[in-house]
Amino acid sequence: MPRPIPPHIAMPRPAPLVDRTPPEARHSRRRLRACHHCDWVMALPPLNSGEQANCPRCGHAEVRRHRYPAQRSMALALASLITLLVAVLHPFLGFSVQGVSNHIELTQSATQLLGFHEPVVAIAVLLTIMVLPSLYLLSVIWLQAGLLWGRPLPLSRGIARSLAHLEPWMMADVFLVGTLVSLIKIAGLADIDLGAGFWAFGVFVVLLVATSQSLDRDWLWFALAGEPAAPDATRTGETAFPQGLTSCHTCGLINRLDSQGKGRCRRCGEHLHSRRPMSLQRTWALLAAAAILYIPANVYPIMTTTSFGRADPSTIIGGVFKLIETGSWPVAVVILVASVLVPLGKLVVLAWLCLVAPRAHQFNALTRTRLYRLTEFIGRWSMVDIFVVAVLVALIRAGQLMSITPGPAALAFGAVVVITMLAAMSFDPRLIWDTPVEQQHKQGSV
Numbered sequence: 001m002p003r004p005i006p007p008h009i010a011m012p013r014p015a016p017l018v019d020r021t022p023p024e025a026r027h028s029r030r031r032l033r034a035c036h037h038c039d040w041v042m043a044l045p046p047l048n049s050g051e052q053a054n055c056p057r058c059g060h061a062e063v064r065r066h067r068y069p070a071q072r073s074m075a076l077a078l079a080s081l082i083t084l085l086v087a088v089l090h091p092f093l094g095f096s097v098q099g100v101s102n103h104i105e106l107t108q109s110a111t112q113l114l115g116f117h118e119p120v121v122a123i124a125v126l127l128t129i130m131v132l133p134s135l136y137l138l139s140v141i142w143l144q145a146g147l148l149w150g151r152p153l154p155l156s157r158g159i160a161r162s163l164a165h166l167e168p169w170m171m172a173d174v175f176l177v178g179t180l181v182s183l184i185k186i187a188g189l190a191d192i193d194l195g196a197g198f199w200a201f202g203v204f205v206v207l208l209v210a211t212s213q214s215l216d217r218d219w220l221w222f223a224l225a226g227e228p229a230a231p232d233a234t235r236t237g238e239t240a241f242p243q244g245l246t247s248c249h250t251c252g253l254i255n256r257l258d259s260q261g262k263g264r265c266r267r268c269g270e271h272l273h274s275r276r277p278m279s280l281q282r283t284w285a286l287l288a289a290a291a292i293l294y295i296p297a298n299v300y301p302i303m304t305t306t307s308f309g310r311a312d313p314s315t316i317i318g319g320v321f322k323l324i325e326t327g328s329w330p331v332a333v334v335i336l337v338a339s340v341l342v343p344l345g346k347l348v349v350l351a352w353l354c355l356v357a358p359r360a361h362q363f364n365a366l367t368r369t370r371l372y373r374l375t376e377f378i379g380r381w382s383m384v385d386i387f388v389v390a391v392l393v394a395l396i397r398a399g400q401l402m403s404i405t406p407g408p409a410a411l412a413f414g415a416v417v418v419i420t421m422l423a424a425m426s427f428d429p430r431l432i433w434d435t436p437v438e439q440q441h442k443q444g445s446v
């Protein structure tokens with residue numbers, strides 16, 4: 001006959017709703033993941049602060065563990081938001097030439113484009129440097145505040161899901177480089193005055209990057225919703241696809257899919273697919289659109305400089321040659337790489353990856369995966385030239401003496417950057433690693 005349970009064990013104290021200890025301290029069972037880049041199923045090792053777990057097959061970073069993750073990202077997000085507020089409320093840049101001076105605020109780099117009938121580029125600038133980063137920071141504060149108080153705040157799961165989708169579109173760091181390039185471009189023409197807003201924006205960029213680096217998604221989802229056990233009979237050391245499994249792109253949890261290769265994550269509710277649906281077709285279509293837009297982006301002028309009544313339109317390449325003529329070699333290289341080599345390189349690399357994916361099973365798979373990661377990482381830096389135009393248009397409004405207006409190539413080039421980013425996102429790198437058998441299985445669904 002079993003002994004009666006003592007009352008102090010039978011009625012434990014109510015546990016807090018959120019446990020802020022790391023996942024390793026709470027679970028003895030293995031936590032399984034399938035790599036997002038090569039589909040390899042692995043068990044996460046226990047991680048100490050500062051350590052990260054990489055995929056043994058392709059090297060993709062699965063989890064990075066931070067010390068005090070909630071406190072750290074909360075503090076960084078709050079500090080970023082405050083510096084952004086300071087940057088918006090103070091003069092950003094000043095400019096004076098032959099007695100005519102002009103000051104601009106950060107928001108004017110977007111709003112001035114409206115005056116030149118470029119609403120789409122204006123909205124893109126406003127979204128990428130201010131609106132989306134603010135939303136991201138508020139989301140981080142909302143999530144971490146809930147976790148630190150021991151009770152997730154309403155809508156926490158939906159907000160946590162949206163973080164990963166916001167991240168690639170935050171381009172404050174690219175805008176800062178664009179501002180520096182435009183300052184070097186006009187340094188010989190006028191006296192430049194860096195306002196308090198400029199310095200605050202520089203600090204904001206550093207803090208924003210630190211905030212997104214500090215976010216430990218594995219820990220965040222574990223604290224928000226625990227970790228359901230992996231499906232029965234999940235085998236490590238082989239790919240997830242033949243086992244009918246996939247890892248959630250948002251929270252990492254391994255899930256079983258239905259016979260159609262679809263499902264929903266048990267932890268975060270995200271839609272799941274064994275491979276991104278129509279991955280190759282979508283990537284091809286986006287690449288074709290980007291290649292077509294690349295022509296007007298280079299044929300038409302990206303901006304027109306008018307000084308002393310003489311209009312001087314310049315294309316992207318023309319701008320690079322002009323910079324070389326004036327001896328600004330470093331800036332010419334930055335613009336050449338960001339505006340010409342990166343978009344062209346992305347088009348060529350993604351087209352090649354799509355072309356060989358159905359044929360070259362695992363041939364140079366690691367090299368091709370690394371190339372894919374590189375295209376995904378550098379794509380957003382092509383926006384530099386758009387930001388240069390935005391800053392110059394806003395800054396130089398000295399009336400009859402000198403003015404800069406955006407050209408039709410600005411919209412076309414901005415579209416090329418956004419569409420190639422979407423193309424990289426729609427390509428599924430797991431296709432690189434798929435064996436011919438897996439490819440045959442998927443022909444119906446991919």
Ligand SMILES: [Zn+2]
Nearest residue numbers: 035038055058
């Ligand atoms: Zn991998």
Ligand SMILES: [Zn+2]
Nearest residue numbers: 248251265268
């Ligand atoms: Zn999930």
